[in-house]
Amino acid sequence: MAPTLLIVYHSMTGGTRQMAEAVRDGAAQEGSVAVRLLHAAQAQAADVLGAHALVLATPENLAAMSGQLKDFFDRCYYDVLDQVNGRPYACLVCAGSDGQGAVRQIERIATGWRLRRVAEPLVVCTHAQTREAILAPKHIAPQELARCRALGEALAAGLALGVF
Numbered sequence: 567m568a569p570t571l572l573i574v575y576h577s578m579t580g581g582t583r584q585m586a587e588a589v590r591d592g593a594a595q596e597g598s599v600a601v602r603l604l605h606a607a608q609a610q611a612a613d614v615l616g617a618h619a620l621v622l623a624t625p626e627n628l629a630a631m632s633g634q635l636k637d638f639f640d641r642c643y644y645d646v647l648d649q650v651n652g653r654p655y656a657c658l659v660c661a662g663s664d665g666q667g668a669v670r671q672i673e674r675i676a677t678g679w680r681l682r683r684v685a686e687p688l689v690v691c692t693h694a695q696t697r698e699a700i701l702a703p704k705h706i707a708p709q710e711l712a713r714c715r716a717l718g719e720a721l722a723a724g725l726a727l728g729v730f
């Protein structure tokens with residue numbers, strides 16, 4: 567059976583979604599890995615248990631991960647605990663200007679699940695500062711999407727080769 571890479575994301579104005587889709591597209595180039603992209607509201611504990619590697623993707627809202635990604639963790643945490651020890655993960659954060667608060671929160675939860683970080687957190691800043699810019703649809707720059715695609719390729723290659 568092909569190893570599965572699960573990407574769980576939430577996005578309000580589209581930036582994180584574009585990043586998560588780019589990871590998916592990069593990973594899909596490695597033909598022998600099954601790639602699943604799930605919105606945080608749809609993702610269940612069974613999806614996490616069935617995945618060989620995880621990507622967790624969120625906007626930074628109020629110096630934290632988004633409420634919907636937090637809800638995913640709240641719903642799944644204890645059904646997953648102790649059953650995914652050592653599985654590789656990476657995180658994506660789309661932020662206006664920071665992103666580190668969301669990274670820290672995801673890393674703490676990933677530590678609780680005993681996941682293994684296999685890539686540096688990938689943070690993209692959209693530099694939205696005003697109310698209008700923050701609420702507007704986001705267009706992630708091609709070079710940032712290329713970083714996301716490269717992460718997807720690397721994760722899928724690691725899974726396919728069994729190096730994680």
Ligand SMILES: Cc1cc2nc3c(=O)[nH]c(=O)nc-3n(C[C@H](O)[C@H](O)[C@H](O)COP(=O)(O)O)c2cc1C
Nearest residue numbers: 577578579580581582625627628629661662663664
């Ligand atoms: C309610 C709210 C709070 C935010 N708080 C932060 C913040 O604490 N730090 C930051 O860097 N960006 C912050 N932002 C900006 C978003 O992270 C940024 O617009 C990002 O592109 C959102 O990702 P998305 O397009 O996937 O929704 C905030 C945006 C909103 C709507």
